[in-house]
Amino acid sequence: MPDSIPENSVGIVKSQTLQFNTAIELDCGQVLNEYELVFETYGELNQNHSNAILICHALSSDHHVAGYYSMEDKKPGWWENYVGPGKPIDTNHFFVICCNNLGGCKGSTGPVSINPETGKLYGPDFPIVTVKDWVKSQKALSDKLKINKWFAIVGGSLGGMQVMQWAIDYPDLMYHAIVIAAAAKLSAQNIAFNEVARQAILSDPDFHQGRYYDHDTKPRRGLMLARMLGHITYLSDDSMRKKFGRDLREGKINYGFDVNFEVESYLRYQGASFVDRFDANTYLLMTKVLDYFDPASEYDGLISTAFKNTLAKFLVISFTSDWRFSPERSKEIVKGLLDCHRDVSYFEIKSHQGHDAFLMPIEDYMNVFSAYMETAATQKGLL
């Protein structure tokens, strides 16, 4: 954190929590009779509630999208580059909300919450949720906040999947659907990476069938491996080359298994620090949410049929160096929308940062995103 908060930041923020007592029936058949969602908001909701934007978060992120928790806070929210006064999602005009999703570990009901039926932590008993379940819970949140129609729902990666599901499940409750670096479903390779990550956690002797809390431990090794692997897929070969090349930590080969190359040091650090801030049961759940996402499966396997009843105007953005969800995957979304004559704008942004590009300040991406939002806001009379 700098000495003072930057002027184009939403500044000091605070999260809020809402309790929901209306049962939610999940795709897996289980019912949550009560649950909590933690969320943050930035900007002001206007009088007729027409300027609200919902941001959906990805695998390991949360509701802390922008701003700082205190003057001492070292890092802002995960999308500080894109959400704030004068930024693409301009908090001078828009009221922005993001909630930690069900099953998360940052305050919303999930594995590290108390199961009211047992008085103990849910742990591995927390049901496997789906993108559809999340959208349902986000709809409950919008009802509580009296937002009848979202100006836009926005998300990158797994967040973009929630946006698509919203557009399919609640077509008349949103104007704009902004889907960034996402896919209409995971490929076998995507699932394979998730499976290795899961096996790393599940096979860690400290996992204790997910009841590691009772053993006063956690599957550190497994979660660390999962995160290291994840990081490889978030970066491109090119960005790794730019970032690390074959640089040696101590200038020479050590003929041993200690850190030798810079990239090893980076991965170990990323893995180790993740373990301190994320829950393994939540990580397992999130990978399953990704694997199971396939809205077309309810529509004869055709994404264009799934999109048929959507009413939102879509903005789809992909990044050339993203090999986790490559531009080809975004084009499948665009083709699905065009096949059923939906309104869609598509931009493929040149970048070397891989999947992580969706979080990065990239000029073309910023410009396209800002221009789209400004035009949309002007058309709706918000500017």
Place this chain on the structure above:
Amino acid sequence: MPDSIPENSVGIVKSQTLQFNTAIELDCGQVLNEYELVFETYGELNQNHSNAILICHALSSDHHVAGYYSMEDKKPGWWENYVGPGKPIDTNHFFVICCNNLGGCKGSTGPVSINPETGKLYGPDFPIVTVKDWVKSQKALSDKLKINKWFAIVGGSLGGMQVMQWAIDYPDLMYHAIVIAAAAKLSAQNIAFNEVARQAILSDPDFHQGRYYDHDTKPRRGLMLARMLGHITYLSDDSMRKKFGRDLREGKINYGFDVNFEVESYLRYQGASFVDRFDANTYLLMTKVLDYFDPASEYDGLISTAFKNTLAKFLVISFTSDWRFSPERSKEIVKGLLDCHRDVSYFEIKSHQGHDAFLMPIEDYMNVFSAYMETAATQKGLL
């Protein structure tokens, strides 16, 4: 194994072992005073020893390139598609040798051999070897076998790296260098995947600092994860899609962590079966051999300078869907050779099988490989 051995197979084969009592000084500075190499040969060595081909094996393979060990043997050697009578490496004309590399676990001296100084298994004390060390030991093997000059040295993946090192270190001891699906050095992404694999093994509580033999166990979980991850990088996204798609094992989502998708089942099977046939310490070593390979580093970082003294005619082959060592990496080799005016033929084979393509019977690949070998053999008067 079919009821009878196919006619175009080298048939029933037997491995041989040679003991070397001349010390070999390794790149790491350690010295092996004695070592053994296990190898197989196919075809007949001609009178003037001019028809010998050395095949160099990759990460997890070994000296069993072709043929069967018995009539009951279920699977032939790993390059049965390419080595045999009438095949690209035609054993009607050529005498073919492949040895298990130093540090291996299939019979050559390595972690599972007895350290003569202690009378116990080397285990983690086996020194970290390099491609250069391997080439040195293969040179010792050729001396014993009285092969003064190889007709060709051939290898795919890590095998291709040995071929390049041979051409650099012993330029006048070979006529042809055949480098398939390889790279002149690993990228940061390649090293990163290896590092995750290593961490999976090293952090397995059953690893016991590499002394798992003494504990009557092995790091099954770690080695399994390493192999699962490896498999993802051997296949292409496309080949995984063709092979598994999003097919579900039992036709429906199970909302749990048991095998759900076919690709999960495949990976778990590949991982589990590997553990039964491979040693974890050897796996760790092999990944380091890969990471450290960088012949240009001895020549001001320029691969063209490294290649300057080579005399071999090169054949370089890559595969369009190989993302572990992509065609771009092969083109770096070709460019390095052209920059110093070496003789090189390059073929980029269209394929969907990813890195594994180099093992597969692909028509274009077979044709190119056969044509090259035939022409070369004719020129040398072997046909």
